[in-house]
Amino acid sequence: MNIPYSDRKRIVVVGGGFGGLQFTKNLPAGMYQVVLVDRNNYHCFQPLLYQVATSGLDPASIAFPLRKTLRNKDEFYFRIAEVEEVLSDQNTIRTSTGDLTYDYLVLATGSATNFFGNDKLEQNGMAMKNIPEALNIRSLLLQNFEKALLTDDLKEREALMNVVIVGGGPTGVELAGAIAELKRHVLPSDYPDLDFRRMRIQLLEAGEALLAGMNKASSSKALRYLRDIGVEVWLKTAVEAYDGKAINTNTKTLPARTMIWAAGVHCKPPKGLDAEALVKNQRIAVDEFNRVKNYENVFAVGDAACMESDAFPNGHPMVAQPAIQQAKNLAKNFVREYKGKEWKPFKYRDLGSMATIGRRKAVAEIIGLKMQGAFAWLVWLFVHLMALVGFRNRLVVFVNWSYNFINYNRDIRLIIRPFEPTTSNGEHNDKFENSAAAEVKAE
């Protein structure tokens, strides 16, 4: 893979998400040679993906060029590649652009959407784990309204306008809230010839409550907020099948041309790892130093890593904070290693969690404090703004949020892609022709 040889030991980091980025940022220059590998040339701030999907932010605002984070750090390299396999007996990874040897390997490979093996769901549902997927959701939503204008079939028009979101975690809750705001403030004036009383936004959750990771008060407040702004929430409702037109659940059938799947993630570690190291959801079992089970020089952090403890028998939650904290601790341990000092085990500080539902509506639990409403919403805005990587991004997001708040608007409702008469979820648009026929008939 054309990395210059060095006297320093080489650390290869796979993945430029929260874990991989924090690790490389926190490791000082001058001790190791570091190679960061990602399939994209940017870091993506996943907590705000839902705003890209709902026309509130452009992708560039939540993405940051990874090369820039390594600037001016001697012997820190970046390569775009897909990592395919770990050949640990040769201390080598095999990638789409060639092999690369390592002295230490840090896997920060994150997680992917889990459709639980249901191919039809995967084929017809929309995932939202990266920027192209968020843009696909934005395009599908907007294209479906354009199509709704073209049909005279009332049932079909309703199905095109309906949106079903599966999964009542923070992603599903925030997405449902954002779409409800679109319905309220933006879409009716964009599409004056559609009757938006017909548009339904439905959030399905298999469990008994929304935001399972938060306490009951937050969960029921989120439920009330969502219902207040017109989201229908169905608890204890599990999706069984989706053919692209109607969603079958254990209790009912919901016609909808858009189903967004935020109901679970699993890991997709590279091939070649010891089977004993792979646990539930394909996470990689690590010890308290983030060292992978049965390996000496392979580490995993973040979503990809499962560090069992008394407080977290199934590993830490698969969100940003554990990834960031583990990466920082691991970077410090590599400094200790370089200096010949003893490694320190990871200690998790739970900073809490939060979810925003809409204007002045959020729930938050931070260092033991429970907040709801406008104050929680301000805290949410502030925390997310500060967590963004890059000053320009913070500035642009702040401008967009201020503008959208004042104007009740989302100006980024753009379908930016080559014009294609098929939708992104693979369905052919017989609708267009039907409608042409309808017009001819009407003539």
Added chain:
Amino acid sequence: MNIPYSDRKRIVVVGGGFGGLQFTKNLPAGMYQVVLVDRNNYHCFQPLLYQVATSGLDPASIAFPLRKTLRNKDEFYFRIAEVEEVLSDQNTIRTSTGDLTYDYLVLATGSATNFFGNDKLEQNGMAMKNIPEALNIRSLLLQNFEKALLTDDLKEREALMNVVIVGGGPTGVELAGAIAELKRHVLPSDYPDLDFRRMRIQLLEAGEALLAGMNKASSSKALRYLRDIGVEVWLKTAVEAYDGKAINTNTKTLPARTMIWAAGVHCKPPKGLDAEALVKNQRIAVDEFNRVKNYENVFAVGDAACMESDAFPNGHPMVAQPAIQQAKNLAKNFVREYKGKEWKPFKYRDLGSMATIGRRKAVAEIIGLKMQGAFAWLVWLFVHLMALVGFRNRLVVFVNWSYNFINYNRDIRLIIRPFEPTTSNGEHNDKFENSAAAEVKAE
């Protein structure tokens, strides 16, 4: 196409560029039924496309949702469709989503990149007339640097780093200047293992001078500015062939994996128009009222229209100003028509032209005044900022420009697309495998 019937006469406007947008904005509600048709749901501010291509702006900053411009105007409709044919004997257009009848038809279909029938050029060269094309250029530029890191073949690496721009009009000049700034201020710290003295930016112009539409002083100043910031300019140099690896001209062969084609445009009007109405470059011949030759109720404005006059024997320049002014005049004439008044012929006010080369470097000719350097550059910034559609866009572009000016930076160097191991110009990346082989060999 499902447009409600109305007592009012229906004007169908094809195209939401400068011409179509101005026409619909300037036509008051309450007189006609108006249907705006475009293949995209947004207006694209083409003069700043080159900044999207060179990582200075994100696409959302120069795009504006067309539906928003029609808001609150009674009986103004928008439809996404590709217009295929004009059936003028039936007063109908045939589109990808069905037929649509009209009382008046306004063609504002703009222009497309003209490769002069050279298929190889079209296949291997990059056009830059819309947002997806600008994003393709951005991705190709960045991907080629990533690839340059992976090869040990010096000639190949140089070809990957070289950029050739064909066409010395404002687009070519501004693009060359922006890429030179990337080379100077951004790329070397992003790719410390590449030697940027090897990167060549070459601008080819078949004619005798750059910026043929401007006077000699501006033209030679632009040439000096470009050479000052490291662009090699080849005048009287015409491209004959390009195989994706090397560009053959009448005088020399230039190895380059990136060739951007800004050397000409032509029109692609819908089928079905009278052959007599189509003139040079497939522009549509119109009279001084923008009425298409041999038609009573079909009009054309902007690039698509060719209005011959003493001052402009080949029609007006194919830029924004004639389109905007013709559209405004035509809208006023439709108001006069509604009120039973006489139509007024179009009169062109030449507001001048300008091109920016880089930081504090521009040339401008405005209402007879010639400006160069920092002042021309400030005027350029101000005029383009004010011409953008949408307050949010102006705000975000202002923030980005200020940030980039202060930091000598371009933070939007993101390759946002699904990961693909082939480049966007269709070439297969044997490079990746070669490099893997090189790595294995080096081991």
